[in-house]
Amino acid sequence: MTRAAAWAILILGAIYFILPLMGMIEFSLSMRRGEYSLDAYRIVLADPQFRRTFGYSVMMAIATIVVGMLLVVPTAYWVQLKLPRLRPLIEFMTLLPLVIPAIVVVFGYIRLYNTSSWLPLTGSLTGTNILLMCGYIMLGLPYMYRAVDTGLRAVDVATLTEAAQSLGAGWGTILWRLILPNVLVAVLSGAFVTFAIVMGEFTMAALLNRPAFGPYLQLMGANRAYEPFALATIAFAITWACIGAMQLFTRFSRQGRPT
């Protein structure tokens, strides 16, 4: 491939990616006729519905990350330490959410955990929130597990554990004061991707009828002219911030670790 062709391909590609973003931002600024203004953003930010759904999604994202990591870090640690033969199986399990469409899984939730089932999670608000959080953990599992597992592989888990045990540390102390600090960068990078996923998620929240940011976006899109584009711009900024932060952390960790 000649250099000119390479430039041409890259520039054409860049145009395809930049135009929609320009269109989105331009639309979000053109609420006032004939001039650019931030009116759409002002209206959106003042909308109590926006604050409620945005706040709800932020809370759900934080809960998802905390509970998800409580599940993932000990499991990945334990598999590395005691059950290395199990790793391919666990890895396969964590990749399944990429295989099975989310709409199918949430359909299963509705059938399995409805009010007349053995575990009527959808019967109460708290129950539905927990169910949605578990769904989000499931969606974030491939990213969280992969990040933590990669982080753990760079650490000599067995030696660290033995050293801690010989000093009298229990499992809780080992996980909290030894393993977690060592994989903190990996945990954070997994957390940022999960945050971005939860903030934009639509299908699960809509089908479980929870007031999350995704369904609110869709509702605004169906009913308003300019505000949806302001919201989309905000959503893009969030995605950008999360992924950017994640890559920054990953790069930082690679440089910080002697190889």
Place this chain on the structure above:
Amino acid sequence: MTDQTPHSRPPRRFNPAWLGVLPFALFVSMFLIAPTLNIVIGAFQTPDGSFTLANIQGLFTRSIMSSYWISIKISVASAAIGSLVGFLMATAVVLGGLPRGLRAPLMTFSGVASNFAGVPLAFAFLATLGPLGLVTGVLRTEFGINLRAYGFNILSFWGLTITYLFFQIPLMILIITPALDGLKREWREAASCLGATGAQYWRMVALPILFPTIIGTFALLFANAFGAVATAIALTGSSLNIAPIMLFAQIRGDVLGDPQLGYAMAFGMIVITAVANVTYIVLRIRSERWLK
């Protein structure tokens, strides 16, 4: 050889270390395996719980088949174009002699764009190629081209395909770039020592090595597009009957008039994405033979 005396092997005893993965196993069974199995079983059951194939047969009606068919077409088109364009862009940056500084921004942007799906993505394309969009407007006022008159509509097969490319191309770039890095310089030098032209090197050395990765990623992109619900719903409402939209409407309000048929539809989606993903995994394992 350790197993010369098979009877000396201790009997399999319960290993207490297994208890450590119990929470994880419980979570995955409850919130991933059981719900999926439940749908699969439901697809083969009558409302009172006995076995039947009638639901699967029910899928072969004109409206459901056409919804699967248009879904498959959009997924194939966006996966094929996405693989091709992603491959070209990655090749341009990795092997095209462009400044090395371009690479990190491209990878970062790909990470962002492959995660920027769903409702906001649909809005971005509405604002660009919709009836009042940026590109539509510029083409009409500056160039006198009316996209509508050419039969283009964002709420159509091509509209959806172009939109899906926004997350398909970056995903291809993210996966293919490491594979391109794995092409050894020596292979190229060996080929040119033997008198091969650049085209011959690509046709006879590089592409055969990359082929499993490319086809495997194509399968992954296919599954990715096939399961995309939010983008499609936000873009088209319910004007385009693709399989995930139909399933969404069915879960919300039983538009098919038969709950069992909904399970069969979901089952059909699992089968299609599973085939695509198994293809991906098999080819991925094959490609790792050369690209270490």
